[in-house]
Amino acid sequence: MSETLTDTLSPPRTDEARAYIQNPILRGFNPDPSIVRVENDFYIATSTFEWFPGVQLHHSRDLVHWRLVGRALDRRSQLDMIGNPDSGGVWAPHLSYADGLFYLIYTDVKTWGVREPFKDAHNYLVTAPDICGPWSEPVYLNSSGFDPSLFHDVDGRKWLLNMIWDHRKGKNPFGGILLQEFDPAAGELVGPVHNIFRGTHLRVTEGPHIVRKDGFYYLLTAEGGTTYEHAVTLARSKTLTGPYEVHPDNPLLTSRGRPELELQKAGHGSLVETQTGEWYLAHLCGRPLSPLGRCNLGRETALQRLEWPRGDWPRLAGGDNAPKLQVPAPALPAHPFPPENERDDFDAPTLSPHWQTLRVPHDESWLSLRERPGFLRLRGRESLISRHRQSLVARRLQAHVAEAETCVEFEPETFQQMAGLVAFYQANNWVYLRLSRDEVLGKSLNILTCDHSVYDEALDEDVSVEGAARVFLKVRFERETFRFAYATEPGAWREVGPRFDAGKLSDDYCQGLSFTGTFIGLCAQDLSGRRRHADFDYFSYREDA
Structure with missing residues (x-):
């Protein structure tokens, strides 16, 4: 044992x-x-x-x-x-x-x-x-x-x-x-x-x-x-x-x-x-x-x-x-475990056991904790609707009221390169606060949605974050809804986009076509095939009592 x-x-x-x-x-x-x-x-x-x-x-x-x-x-x-x-x-x-x-x-x-x-x-x-x-x-x-x-x-x-x-x-x-x-x-x-x-x-x-x-x-x-x-x-x-x-x-x-x-x-x-x-x-x-x-x-x-x-x-x-x-409870001695850390600074040589990837194991070709110590580096691969090779690492949402945040350093060169924070249920159902590059605005963010395979963008126009070396991203779940926020300086949060229906990230909404649950993930895509990388400094997950 x-x-x-x-x-x-x-x-x-x-x-x-x-x-x-x-x-x-x-x-x-x-x-x-x-x-x-x-x-x-x-x-x-x-x-x-x-x-x-x-x-x-x-x-x-x-x-x-x-x-x-x-x-x-x-x-x-x-x-x-x-x-x-x-x-x-x-x-x-x-x-x-x-x-x-x-x-x-x-x-x-x-x-x-x-x-x-x-x-x-x-x-x-x-x-x-x-x-x-x-x-x-x-x-x-x-x-x-x-x-x-x-x-x-x-x-x-x-x-x-x-x-x-x-x-x-x-x-x-x-x-x-x-x-x-x-x-x-x-x-x-x-x-x-x-x-x-x-x-x-x-x-x-x-x-x-x-x-x-x-x-x-x-x-x-x-x-x-x-x-x-x-x-x-x-x-x-x-x-x-x-x-x-x-x-x-x-x-x-x-x-x-x-x-x-x-x-x-x-x-x-x-x-x-x-x-x-x-x-x-x-x-x-x-x-x-x-x-x-x-x-x-x-x-x-x-x-x-x-x-x-x-x-x-x-x-x-x-x-x-x-x-x-x-x-x-049974008549057994109490055996509590130490509380878990709310924040992962990616300082360990391996991922926390709470992280999982989709369909395949991670390897150094697309996910690395060693290339830049203290950061999680993701190299962009296929899109979020792929059932083959995604650069996505995620953890379970385990409470109706909870929030997660991260900080990412990412310099996209084209609109085909994206990285950010995603509320993910399955390949056809997700909401994604992503950084990318717009020809006019430069580095910018938007919220991409996929609802029963119907793709949309929640913002009519991207929000420019050009010149910000580090961008902070957050999602907060409040029972029936969730909402994103971003910041270019620590603590200076700005809510972005509408409130989304948390119930849509469920097997009930997916009409019996899925059996999993909501995940909160870090991800990167490079649809040009150049495998542009994004560096995530930390990830925190906190539940309200």
Whole structure:
């Protein structure tokens, strides 16, 4: 186990001093949680879709405090997403531990769409002796459907589960949950394929996870679709291959039909037992800007406490099946982590783990912390609508009220060279405060917008910043809206452009064509191909309480 993850613990809490878990525990675009406990440590893996490196890995020792410890898929040999569609890439990873190894199963989705019959979804396995890696080269498993998971049975055998995609006309495309044995020595699937569960009336059956308890195999699935009809379904069987009996009070968890709840879209769950015998359900959720409205932070992760008497069905603690904002924490010692810095001065030799790039890893050919120490240098490449080679590095928006700022030194020679600060959802939906060059005004700024692939400029005329060696850029989110500002002297901010609709940076606005969340990014483009560079001095991100 990594030395950084085995700190000395404080004394256990008493029942009177029991803390509460405040949901969501993983804020801002952290969907499809897969939770596992290894001795005294808890880990959650979440989906990253087209963002690289792939699969966010989070750590806790008390289920209350969490931190991002890294991402597993950090090499192109593990995950090559050039050309992947928006919200392709890594869907619903599954994290488990057995035989002294972490096992991570993931899908790389190459083709998908609500109006397309096919899903090209390839499933792989990587392993590591430590959560922080190094993670192995991938083992290919199958391509029959997405949301794979690996179940380690008590007899040592291992079983792969995934939903099967049925593209045929007139068929239910969510064709059930497949089960097949995995031979770790051979590194391949073996034996017959079983369709063990075809779902309930809620339909859209996906996200299978299995746990064994009290002589039963419990099969947890996501149903209802990952929006406002989402739910966690539970079924059980005495034998692994079924038949599976559905929970008498199914669904186990849902927000469906309760627009007053602050946590919506509750579904896609994963179960964990603490070392003190307490059970919790990790699940995705969304926090809309208005009742049943748009979730610009994306789908997040929450925890619910379960009551699970021996031999009986589990239920949410406190009754009903609605997700709760506050949940009693387990009887474990408190383990907070040091607060994170709001400001990144780019003085470290590597990027902070909060940064991600689109589809491909960064390298010195376009992103450098060494060419000019203390600055992040980006060399301009393709446009913001590209699905191949963008010079964009971004972090998640994790609160409805937050602001980010940077300072950039950039001397464009032509209108085809741009750099700046972008509020980004996907290649077809973003708002970009950019510096460029105008033939009359010289170095100037404007706000470019892309709304469902419709390009526009928010200002009728560029604002000249000619002669300013350094330009400060800021974006502030205030729940339903966000707005940009700029300065040519420290602190002398001037708001620029209109207020923009924050809800447009959401999968709800994108009509189900995206599954991510709002990112705030630094970027550079050079459509002339000359790779003009921009130097960013710092980046700060601050959330209001």
